[in-house]
Amino acid sequence: MEAIEVTALRKTYKDKEAVRGIDLTVARGEIFAMLGPNGAGKTTSVEILEGHRRRDGGDVRVLGEDPGTAGQAWRSRIGIVLQNTDDAADLTVAEMVRHVGGFYPGPRAVDEVVELVGLTAKRNAKIRTLSGGQRRRVDVALGIVGRPELLFLDEPTTGFDPEARRQFWDLIRTLAGEGTTILLTTHYLDEAEALADRLAVLADGRIVAEGTPATLGGRAAAGSKVSWQENGHLRTEQPADPSELLRKLATDGTDLRTLTVTRPTLEDIYLTLIGAQR
Numbered sequence: 001m002e003a004i005e006v007t008a009l010r011k012t013y014k015d016k017e018a019v020r021g022i023d024l025t026v027a028r029g030e031i032f033a034m035l036g037p038n039g040a041g042k043t044t045s046v047e048i049l050e051g052h053r054r055r056d057g058g059d060v061r062v063l064g065e066d067p068g069t070a071g072q073a074w075r076s077r078i079g080i081v082l083q084n085t086d087d088a089a090d091l092t093v094a095e096m097v098r099h100v101g102g103f104y105p106g107p108r109a110v111d112e113v114v115e116l117v118g119l120t121a122k123r124n125a126k127i128r129t130l131s132g133g134q135r136r137r138v139d140v141a142l143g144i145v146g147r148p149e150l151l152f153l154d155e156p157t158t159g160f161d162p163e164a165r166r167q168f169w170d171l172i173r174t175l176a177g178e179g180t181t182i183l184l185t186t187h188y189l190d191e192a193e194a195l196a197d198r199l200a201v202l203a204d205g206r207i208v209a210e211g212t213p214a215t216l217g218g219r220a221a222a223g224s225k226v227s228w229q230e231n232g233h234l235r236t237e238q239p240a241d242p243s244e245l246l247r248k249l250a251t252d253g254t255d256l257r258t259l260t261v262t263r264p265t266l267e268d269i270y271l272t273l274i275g276a277q278r
């Protein structure tokens with residue numbers, strides 16, 4: 001059984017078609033990333049999968065059940081990290097984790113969770129005294145305390161400093177290594193590239209591309225970019241096959257000390273995909 005199976009998903013707010021026919025499958029144990037510009041329909045789609053929003057059409061199965069009707073037993077098998085929850089700021093980190101863990105049948109130990117999210121030094125600090133990035137880590141702790149089979153992460157590293165992001169990525173890999181399925185939305189292309197087994201790009205309520213980070217949007221087949229300095233100016237070309245250009249530059253006597261040959265980044269591909277929708 002797949003962790004997530006979605007066919008022809010639709011959602012309209014008044015006259016705004018936010019989700020316009022999405023098909024999606026996420027395998028068990030997979031890390032799947034959803035990318036897309038503001039307003040593309042990512043949060044709406046994820047909230048429907050979490051059972052927090054009603055759909056207008058299509059079929060959805062999450063861990064084998066319809067989130068629109070699934071009950072408490074199903075809910076205890078998923079973990080959710082929302083964008084900026086800010087409740088219970090007067091509790092300490094450990095108190096909050098213990099409190100939320102109490103809602104699950106087999107929670108992780110409090111200290112284990114606190115350690116996993118890198119908050120051991122702040123274990124007994126009140127949540128309201130934490131920085132924005134540290135509060136975000138508390139949100140992540142609350143998402144994983146119940147040992148979810150499937151974890152939803154909506155822009156999980158917004159506000160993290162670079163080191164905290166790396167630690168968070170390690171945590172996600174650890175969870176995936178334990179068999180947790182992970183669905184994340186992010187605006188960071190490097191994050192998607194570092195973490196995702198597969199990803200989908202949404203634009204205007206539709207999936208416009210889906211694949212692995214290496215192959216998305218024809219990335220593997222796209223031509224390399226060749227740049228070099230010539231008479232003090234930067235020249236750039238993107239030939240289908242750079243071999244001929246490189247041979248020509250070498251025999252022309254061009255100064256090749258400044259030569260670079262780069263593959264298209266995930267960001268290049270993403271921007272091309274999004275640009276084509278405009």
Ligand SMILES: Nc1ncnc2c1ncn2[C@@H]1O[C@H](COP(=O)(O)OP(=O)(O)OP(=O)(O)O)[C@@H](O)[C@H]1O
Pocket residue numbers: 013014016017018036037038039040041042043044045
């Ligand atoms: N409760 C709501 N009522 C009316 N319109 C909504 C509501 N929630 C979202 N929308 C609209 O639906 C569209 C999709 O929004 P959604 O939040 O799903 O996008 P997103 O891809 O998650 O964006 P972001 O990257 O900014 O989080 C947007 O046009 C948004 O304005």
